[in-house]
Amino acid sequence: MTRRIHIVIVALLLCVVLGQWPRAAAAADAGFNGFLASMWPQARDAGISRATFEAITAGLEPDYKLPDLILPGRPKTGAPSQAEFVQVPADYLKETTISRLASYGQRLLQQHRATLDRIERQFGVPATVVLAIWGRETDFGRYRLPYDLMRVLATQAYVGRRKEQYQVEFIEAMKIVQEGHAARGNLRSSWAGATGLTQFLPSEFYKHGVDFDGDGRIDIWHSVPDALASAAQQLANKGWQSGVRWAYEVRAPANVDCTLGVPEVSRPIGEWLRQGFVPVRGQRLSAAEQAQPASLLQPEGIYGPSFLTTKNYFVIKEYNFSDLYVLFVGHVADRIRDPQPFATPWAATTQLRSKDVEAMQRHLTRLGLYADKLDGKAGMQTRAALGAYQKAAGLKVDCWPSVSVLQALQRAR
Structure with missing residues (x-):
C-alpha cells in the first residue's frame, strides 16, 4: 500500500510540473x-530595414542555458570559469599545446608569407603575433564556434547582465547580415558573442574590420x-608600437619585491636591470630596448618565470583581459x-577556487589594500594587494593566493 501511495504522489507531482512548465515557457x-x-x-534608427529585421527575428528563440x-x-550567474582565470599557468600554458600551435604557425607563416608581410608593413604588428591570436582563438580556423551568434546576442540583450551592451551588438550583427558581409547561417560565435576566425564582437568588426583581400x-x-x-x-x-617586443623574460633577484608587479609601477628596462633583473639565456638588450618603459609581471608571484612587460603587452591584453592569455599569445x-x-x-602551484579568491579580495578590500573588482580572479592587483598584506602581517611575501594566506586573513578578521 505504501509503495502504491508513493507512486501516485510521484505521478501527481509529474503532472503538476509538466502541466505548469509549458505555460511558464510560453510566458x-x-x-x-x-x-x-x-x-x-x-x-x-541604425539603418536596419524591416525586411532584415523580420528575417533575423522570425522564429528566434532565447537560449536560457x-x-x-x-x-x-x-540566482544570478556569472561568466563561466574561463581557463585564463582559474587554471594555474602550467596548465593553461601546456607545452604540448604551445609547441603544436607554434609548429603549425610556422607552416602558415610560409603559406601566407605575402599577406603577412603586407600586414606587418601596413599595421606594424608582427606576423607571428596575429598568427598566434588566430591559433589561440580558433586553432587556426579548425575549431568551430559552438553557438548561433544572433541567438546569443538576443538572449544576452534580453536577460544578460550587460543588456545595454548586447542590444548594441545585436543591432550591429544585423548590419553585418544586411550589408552582405556574412550570411545569417554562417554566423557562429562563442557564448559571449565573439565571432570569426579571430573572434570579434560585431561592434569590433565595424571598428577594426579590414577588407584586405580586396x-x-x-x-x-x-x-x-x-x-x-x-x-x-x-x-x-x-x-601597438612597431618594433617593440611584447615582453622580456628575466630572472628576478632573490630579494625581489613582488608587490611592484602592477602596471602603475613602470620603469625603463635598464633601471630594472640595474636592480638585479637579468635577461634569460644571456640575451643582450640594446640601448633603445633598455630605454623602453616596462612593468614587472610575476604570474605565480615569486614562483615561476618573471617578465618585464612593455606597452605592447597591455595592447594584447585589451584583446583579452587576462595575463595568461597574453603570455600564451x-x-x-x-x-x-x-x-x-x-x-x-612554471612552479607546481595550486589555484584557489574563484569563490575563495573573491573572499580574499573582500578581506583585502576591508583592510584598504585592494580597490579593484571583486571578481574571484587572481590578477596583478590582487597579487600585489596580497603581497602588501603579507608584508604587514609578517608572513612570507610571495604574492600568491594560497589556502594558508586565506586562512590568515579570515583569522585576522
Whole structure:
C-alpha cells in the first residue's frame, strides 16, 4: 500500500510540473518576443530595414542555458570559469599545446608569407603575433564556434547582465547580415558573442574590420587576409608600437619585491636591470630596448618565470583581459620564430577556487589594500594587494593566493 501511495504522489507531482512548465515557457517566450519587437525602433534608427529585421527575428528563440544571465527565480550567474582565470599557468600554458600551435604557425607563416608581410608593413604588428591570436582563438580556423551568434546576442540583450551592451551588438550583427558581409547561417560565435576566425564582437568588426583581400567585403569568417589584417588593425588602433617586443623574460633577484608587479609601477628596462633583473639565456638588450618603459609581471608571484612587460603587452591584453592569455599569445608568437620554451619552468602551484579568491579580495578590500573588482580572479592587483598584506602581517611575501594566506586573513578578521 505504501509503495502504491508513493507512486501516485510521484505521478501527481509529474503532472503538476509538466502541466505548469509549458505555460511558464510560453510566458517566457512571450516576453522574449515582446523584447524583440521593442528593438525595432532602435534597429530602424541604425539603418536596419524591416525586411532584415523580420528575417533575423522570425522564429528566434532565447537560449536560457547561456552563462552570464539574470533569470527570474534563479540566482544570478556569472561568466563561466574561463581557463585564463582559474587554471594555474602550467596548465593553461601546456607545452604540448604551445609547441603544436607554434609548429603549425610556422607552416602558415610560409603559406601566407605575402599577406603577412603586407600586414606587418601596413599595421606594424608582427606576423607571428596575429598568427598566434588566430591559433589561440580558433586553432587556426579548425575549431568551430559552438553557438548561433544572433541567438546569443538576443538572449544576452534580453536577460544578460550587460543588456545595454548586447542590444548594441545585436543591432550591429544585423548590419553585418544586411550589408552582405556574412550570411545569417554562417554566423557562429562563442557564448559571449565573439565571432570569426579571430573572434570579434560585431561592434569590433565595424571598428577594426579590414577588407584586405580586396573583394569588396570584410569577411573575418572565411578570408584569412581579412581576419588577420582585422586583428592587426585592432591592435594598431589600441596603440601597438612597431618594433617593440611584447615582453622580456628575466630572472628576478632573490630579494625581489613582488608587490611592484602592477602596471602603475613602470620603469625603463635598464633601471630594472640595474636592480638585479637579468635577461634569460644571456640575451643582450640594446640601448633603445633598455630605454623602453616596462612593468614587472610575476604570474605565480615569486614562483615561476618573471617578465618585464612593455606597452605592447597591455595592447594584447585589451584583446583579452587576462595575463595568461597574453603570455600564451606572446609565447606562441616567439616560438614560431624560436623553438625555445620559457627559460624558467612554471612552479607546481595550486589555484584557489574563484569563490575563495573573491573572499580574499573582500578581506583585502576591508583592510584598504585592494580597490579593484571583486571578481574571484587572481590578477596583478590582487597579487600585489596580497603581497602588501603579507608584508604587514609578517608572513612570507610571495604574492600568491594560497589556502594558508586565506586562512590568515579570515583569522585576522
